[in-house]
Every structure is written in structure tokens, then in C-alpha cells.
Amino acid sequence: MKLALAGINHRTAPVDVREKVAFRAEHVPAALLHMQARGAKEALILSTCNRVEVTAALADDMPTDMLVEAILSGRDGLTLEGVRPYVYFFEQTEAIRHLFRVASSLDSMIVGEPQILGQLKQAYAQARDQGAIGGILDTVLTRAFSVAKRIRSETEIGESAVSVGYAAVELAREIFGSLNRKRVLIIGAGKMSEAAARHLLRAGATDILITNRTQQRADDLSQLLQGEVIPYDSFADRLSEIDIVIASSSAPGYVLVSDTVHRAIEARRNQPMFLIDIAVPRNIEPDVNKVEHAFLYDIDDLQRIADRNLQAREEMAEQAESIVDDEVTRLQARLRQRDIAPTIVSLQAQLEAVRAEVLERYRPHLGTLTSDQEEALEALTRTIINKIAHGPISEIRRHAASQKRGENIHEGELISAVRRMFRLRDS
């Protein structure tokens, strides 16, 4: 049996291919069934917006192309030839490594993003409900989850803000500490400011004030965010109550200049004010940053912080990779132990059966024996079979332990030789 994985992701396939291949959640059970019908012992389908992957435990002689066919079966407009160039394949150890890396978010578009682990767990639950998870996938996936956990706790891979909205929240925390009961003003009720405001709300900000040139859109957004709408012409009058300003209006010129901000900060007795200008062209005069106690960040500043954090994450990823290496080696060792165990057990059982059979056949010829003689006979026969078994068993063990990384987990040759030599039946 072998572990095989096939998939496409954001690196190998453009979005128009990914969106065609992606599974809707309700189609996954059918695809799993299809794979089981085609002979896969175990199967898992992971489908997110950046990747579609199929993992399966297959009989050794099954072609891995079967996985791709499974992805494509019953879907319109997709051919094996059309998709194949984008597909990557992994088998055995490499498949394990890949699953570990995916679970730990090392393979993600944004390295360290936390969603992928949840998505993988969901895929696992779905496949398990379908009865598609058996010994191998269960061991590998459970291990993958704890590897992801280990990497999260031992490296700082998930700690920094790599999106613009989140960078804004982190900066706000650098100024205000907790964002509890901080008051936010949104100038320009667009999608961007809505997203930024949601980040701040989630971080604890409570009061949202919204102002927009067209009243209607301000009203709509205020319903979404449960904010208060204030008139566009006079929002500067209330600037002194505001801790955080998010500007994203489509106004052609500056809607906020340094004089206004200066006055507001004086009125709020020098309490700091954080201004986020995500509009292009900019809404807030750049000189506002020179006003004492005002901190102005535009979209590029935030992007730079996000990029810098991303870079730091990628450095952290190297540390994580070595954890993955370590874990793959460990799991391999465990799987190999599990692999050779049945052979050893059935070899011992086979020899014991021979011994019992022969003893039973010849025992009557020996007449009555004292209990000492009985015991000696037991010991004699048992020693013979143990001595015979010792060679092959220790050879199998040695072979399993000495295997290097990258070789097959199910090394096959020696084990099948032993099985043939001793006529072991499949257990």
C-alpha cells in the first residue's frame, strides 16, 4: 500500500484553472465515493481557494493518475490533458512532508496564515464521516495537526500582521494599548474602510462614527457596523473626540489638513490620534504626521509594515521546515515499525503452528514421560523454532531501522521475500 497525493495550488495553477477545479463542499462526498469505488483504500479531499488536493492510500500497483481522474470525474469542461500540466504528485515520505507543510501553513500563499489548518481538519472530518479514513491517513493527518500546533508554539510564524487591515490594528495597539472604548471615525463609506473598521471592532473598538458625502451610503454602512452617522460638512467639529480616523473617500483633494488636526488634538488635551489614510489619491494632508501627537499612516506605509512582517515570517519558516523534517523522520520510523509488525507476528505464529503440529504427530511414539522430560521436550522444540526465526526477524528489524529518509515506507522487497520463503499468508 502506498500513500499518494495529487493537487494544484496557487503556485502551480492560475486562478482560472483553480476556480474550475475547486470543489463545492457538497460535491466532496461523491468524489470520495468515486475514489473508493475505483479501489482507493483511504481518501481525503482538501479544497480551498488556493489549493485542491487529493490524498489517498492506494495499492502499490495503482497509477497515481487515478487521483487526477477522480478530481475531474463528472465535471464539465475539464480534461486530464488540460489540467495535468498544473498538477503535482507526491508519494510516500514526500506526501507526508507535503501534508505536514500544508497543515503548518508553510505552503500557503501567505505563509503562517491560520485558516488552512481548520480547512484541513474539516476535510479530515468530512472524509472520516464518509468512512474514507483508515489507519494510514488517520496516523498521518493526526500527526500533521500536532506538527502544525508544534510549529505555531515553537516558532513565531503566526505572530505578525501581514495584511494591511491587521497592520493598522497592530499600530493602533502600539499607540493605545488596548483598543477598548476607542472611538473610530470613518470618512468615506467604502469597502476598504468597512474592512478596516471591522478589524478594529474585532480588536475592541466600540464607537464607530461614519461620515460620507452621500448620506445614503453612510446610513447603509452604519447599519452594518452599528455606527453613528455624522454630517459630512461638519465632521471636523467632532474630530476632538476621535481616537482613530480611517479615511477612504473618493474626494479629489485633502479632506483633512494639519490645521484641523492640530486644533482637534489641542482640544483633546494632547491625547494621541491615529489617522489611517487608505484612499488613493490621499485624503489626509501628509503634513498631519508632523503635528505633535498625531500619527498618520497611508496605504503604502501599512503595506510596507505588512511586507516586512511577511519577510520575517518567511525567515521563521526555515525554522519550521526543520521541525517538519524532524517530524517526518519520526513518523516514518513509527510507520515502519507498524509495517513490519504483522510479518514478524505471522512468522512466529507460522513456526509455532509447525512445532505444535509436529509435536502432536510424534508425541505418541515417545510413550510416557516424566514431567521433567515433558518440559525438556517443550524447550527443545521451542528453541529450535526461535533459533530459526531469529535470523529473519532481526534482519527485518535492522533493515527497517537503517532505512534512510526518502526511501519507501513500505519497503516491500525484504518483507515479501521473507513472506514467500516461509509461506506466510496475508494477515
Added chain:
Amino acid sequence: MSVFWLRAAAALYFCGLLYALIYLFRKSTRLFTPALIAFAVGTVLHLVSLVELRAETGHLPLNNFYETSSICAFLIAFLFLLAYSYYHISIFGVCLFPVVFFMTLIGATEFPVSSWSSPEVRNAWLTVHITSVLIGYAALILSAVASVYYLLQERQLKRKHLSPSSNPLPPLATLDRVITHSMNTGFVFITIATVTGVIWAFIETGTHWILDPKIGFFLFTWAFYLAMIFLRISAGWRGRRIAWLAVSVLSCSIITWATHAGLRSLWQR
């Protein structure tokens, strides 16, 4: 008799000082009215003492530093009450109550009292004085260090060099709270130290204490500190300005400390 009224006035002004110190920690003006009443009664007694002194000496009591200090304190108190009756601005009290109290206290030291009741009281008094000075200095150092951190953090935020995930400095708001609390605590202890120090020097050396430069410098440091506290709570000074003030007050304190070198001789007897 005039000195009795003057001491009574100083005691009532002391209520004003207490109010100012309490205000630093709980920004409520609930205690303002009782403090104001005590202060006003103090002002009246102060006037009584001045009139009596005038009657005793036959001229306006402007003979020496003590008397001018006392009169000046009275005038400040009077003007404050006048201004308050028109404008109802209570925040000035936080600054002026302590000032009036100290100037009156200085005025009240014109007439020496008999010496310490026992050496134990004297030593205990000195211990209280020195301990509060040291606690005050420690708090002041903490607020100066926090101010410098505030400046660094502010600079990083302004220059956008910050990467929030790897920044070891605490948020501005946290630093601001540390500065406020340590500065206020320091002020309370420096004030206790100043009151005990002035009274100690007065009992110890009679009327000559005012000529001692180290006491003069101590009073100056205290006044500087008071100004800083007042600017912070009334005008909301923070950041660069308060950092400079904190460092300056700290430097003054270090000089004051240096002038007090050789304290050992005081413990004798």
C-alpha cells in the same frame, strides 16, 4: 498672638494642599468645596494675623523675607478666591493651594519655637524626611525613564520604522499611565519631604534656616515639580515636553541631593 493665627491659617491651607494631592489620583472635584471653605477660612485668619502684626509693630509687616512671603501668600490666596468667585475655575487650586501653603509656612517660621521634645522625635522626623525624599526620587526617576521610552516609541511611530510584532517598547498609552502615576506619587512624597524638611530646619536652626542654599534649592525643585504636575493635569502636556520637564526636574533633584551630602553630622546627638 499674630503667629498663632498665622499657624492656624497655615493648618487650614494644608487642607488645600491635601485636596491638591488627592486630586492627582482621583480626578474628582467632590472634595473641592470643603477644601475651598477651609482655604477661605484660612485666608480670613491670615488677614487677622497680618492686622494684629500691624498693630503690634505699628507698620506694615514687610521687614524681612518671612513677612513678605506671608503677605505674598495672603495676596495670592485673596486673588485666587476673587478669581474663583468670578470664573469658577477650580483647576488653579491644584497649583495655588500648595504654593500658598508653603509661603505661609515659611512666613510662620519667623518666630523660633523651643527645640525638639526628645532626640527620638528628632531622629524619627529626620527619617520620615529622608525616606520620603528617596521614595520621591525613585518615582521621579521612573517617570523620567518612562518619558524617554515614550519619546523613543513616539519617534518610531512617527518615522514609521516600527514593526509592531518585534517592538519591545510598550504602547504609548501604557507609558503615559506609568508616567502619570509615578510622577504623581513622586510629587506626594517630595511634598511630604519638603514640609518635614522645612519644619525640621526651622526647629533646628531657628530663623537662620532660610539662608541655607540647600533648602532654597530644595524649595525651588519642589516648585519646579509642582509646575510640571500642573502643566500635565491642566494642559495635558505629554510626550516631548513632559519628557524634557521630567529630565530637568530630575537634574534639579540630583543637584539638591548633592547639596545634602554629609548628612551624617545631622544624626549626632
